Amino acid sequence: MARHVTSDTPQPRPVLTRERIVLAAVELIEREDADALSMRRVAAELGVAVMSLYNHVPNKDALLEGVAEHVVSGLELHDDPSEPWQERARALVRAFRKVAHDKPRCMTIVLTHKIDTAAGLRPAERALALADAAGFDGETAVRIMRALLAYALGAQMREVGMAKMLGHLVETGAESWANLDPDEFPHVIALASELATHDPEADFEFGLDLLIGALDRLPRRPADRG
Amino acid sequence: MARHVTSDTPQPRPVLTRERIVLAAVELIEREDADALSMRRVAAELGVAVMSLYNHVPNKDALLEGVAEHVVSGLELHDDPSEPWQERARALVRAFRKVAHDKPRCMTIVLTHKIDTAAGLRPAERALALADAAGFDGETAVRIMRALLAYALGAQMREVGMAKMLGHLVETGAESWANLDPDEFPHVIALASELATHDPEADFEFGLDLLIGALDRLPRRPADRG
DNA sequence: GGCGCGGACGTACGGTGTACGTCTCACGTA
DNA sequence: TACGTGAGACGTACACCGTACGTCCGCGCC
Numbered sequence: 001m002a003r004h005v006t007s008d009t010p011q012p013r014p015v016l017t018r019e020r021i022v023l024a025a026v027e028l029i030e031r032e033d034a035d036a037l038s039m040r041r042v043a044a045e046l047g048v049a050v051m052s053l054y055n056h057v058p059n060k061d062a063l064l065e066g067v068a069e070h071v072v073s074g075l076e077l078h079d080d081p082s083e084p085w086q087e088r089a090r091a092l093v094r095a096f097r098k099v100a101h102d103k104p105r106c107m108t109i110v111l112t113h114k115i116d117t118a119a120g121l122r123p124a125e126r127a128l129a130l131a132d133a134a135g136f137d138g139e140t141a142v143r144i145m146r147a148l149l150a151y152a153l154g155a156q157m158r159e160v161g162m163a164k165m166l167g168h169l170v171e172t173g174a175e176s177w178a179n180l181d182p183d184e185f186p187h188v189i190a191l192a193s194e195l196a197t198h199d200p201e202a203d204f205e206f207g208l209d210l211l212i213g214a215l216d217r218l219p220r221r222p223a224d225r226g
Numbered sequence: 227m228a229r230h231v232t233s234d235t236p237q238p239r240p241v242l243t244r245e246r247i248v249l250a251a252v253e254l255i256e257r258e259d260a261d262a263l264s265m266r267r268v269a270a271e272l273g274v275a276v277m278s279l280y281n282h283v284p285n286k287d288a289l290l291e292g293v294a295e296h297v298v299s300g301l302e303l304h305d306d307p308s309e310p311w312q313e314r315a316r317a318l319v320r321a322f323r324k325v326a327h328d329k330p331r332c333m334t335i336v337l338t339h340k341i342d343t344a345a346g347l348r349p350a351e352r353a354l355a356l357a358d359a360a361g362f363d364g365e366t367a368v369r370i371m372r373a374l375l376a377y378a379l380g381a382q383m384r385e386v387g388m389a390k391m392l393g394h395l396v397e398t399g400a401e402s403w404a405n406l407d408p409d410e411f412p413h414v415i416a417l418a419s420e421l422a423t424h425d426p427e428a429d430f431e432f433g434l435d436l437l438i439g440a441l442d443r444l445p446r447r448p449a450d451r452g
Numbered sequence: 453g454g455c456g457c458g459g460a461c462g463t464a465c466g467g468t469g470t471a472c473g474t475c476t477c478a479c480g481t482a
Numbered sequence: 483t484a485c486g487t488g489a490g491a492c493g494t495a496c497a498c499c500g501t502a503c504g505t506c507c508g509c510g511c512c
Binding site: 108111112113114118121122124125128129132138139141142143146147149150151152153154155157158161180181184185186187188190191194195202203206207210211213214215217 | 376406
């Protein structure tokens with residue numbers, strides 16, 4: 001709290017604020033785990049009583065939304081209009097993937113909470129602007145954005161799920177694959193090694209290529225330029 | 227438990243079993259909500275003491291995995307080999323979407339838990355078999371499966387997220403859109419109506435068409451038939 | 453008849469989100 | 483300078499959660 005001294009010397013208690021609370025939550029999540037987050041832990045992190053948090057955040061869910069918003073606001077949206085629109089679209093989707101790489105433990109939060117603030121809408125604006133520049137009409141632009149978003153979300157989701165699964169396979173050994181019925185799962189068994197090894201980056205780019213490549217075949221008005 | 231009478235009359239207490247526990251959990255989730263699920267609620271549902279559940283399920287997370295497994299095991303995998311592989315692939319992805327429609331509240335569980343039992347692997351086997359029949363090599367088959375899975379997961383995820391968002395928009399009215407900065411979000415504002423209305427089915431099919439259509443351009447050996 | 457054992461059960465503990473009331477203190481006004 | 487006022491930090495309290503642990507009962511086997 002602001003003591004009666006309002007001098008410019010740094011305060012040991014730098015005023016509690018929503019921003020600081022969200023930041024502490026993000027740090028806590030990244031340092032430990034998503035389900036290590038609790039109001040009590042966050043309060044302890046800030047050296048503050050639990051209920052003080054509720055002066056700035058209505059409830060835990062709102063705090064989680066704040067975390068999600070903070071993470072997506074870290075999207076780096078630099079754009080090079082001289083590049084072909086396909087590459088610019090790739091860059092946009094990859095930007096999402098980058099924050100997923102930077103804040104991996106926060107992703108489950110991001111993936112399961114809505115974001116309706118300006119920060120969350122910025123990438124949408126970019127995507128729509130890009131689709132417009134590429135010559136797609138509005139309805140198609142929205143659908144393209146949704147398809148790409150779905151893919152980006154799902155790819156990330158699948159990756160963390162796979163990570164958990166692999167962690168589990170380390171415990172149980174490869175025996176889980178060994179005692180599969182070969183009659184029922186011939187392809188799974190034959191491709192066990194491909195299924196076990198995963199290169200998230202390559203997998204991601206593979207699907208992204210499929211989608212971006214497919215956009216070429218959609219009807220659109222002649223490109224303005226480039 | 228089995229009383230000393232082993233007659234065929236229906237028992238008032240039909241033996242507690244993992245199956246019944248999982249089923250009760252699914253019903254509870256669908257009737258109320260995913261986070262209404264607790265061991266105590268499930269126990270009450272079954273008319274049983276809380277700790278009795280732990281004789282059949284090691285912990286809550288295992289119960290959630292059981293729920294996820296149960297849901298995906300509801301996938302209807304009828305296949306018509308006379309159809310072109312593109313349509314068979316569509317049918318496979320749509321099957322996933324169908325269970326999502328039937329058990330909407332369970333989907334967040336499915337999307338966030340691993341499934342490593344035979345029931346969970348069956349769709350994978352189908353997908354790989356199909357890709358093989360279509361003439362793709364093993365590595366490509368795995369990547370195609372992953373891309374399609376990512377899309378299906380993400381599309382579903384986006385849909386429920388959108389549902390929450392729309393529910394929120396109903397509360398706040400359209401004012402959230404109104405007081406957006408027109409200079410920063412011209413396309414979002416221009417396409418507000420397209421963004422607000424959503425036809426999940428059409429959106430889903432749009433992206434699915436993109437992906438399936440793109441598969442045609444991948445290298446593959448000549449089709450065995452059809 | 454006795455015994456073992458699986459499974460249902462009760463108790464208890466530490467942790468969680470948060471409603472509510474209280475207290476302190478900077479600040480505007482008289 | 484005195485006082486009301488309002489914001490915000492705080493403590494207490496409650497209901498609920500997951501689950502470790504010990505008890506107890508009834509069935510199947512020797």
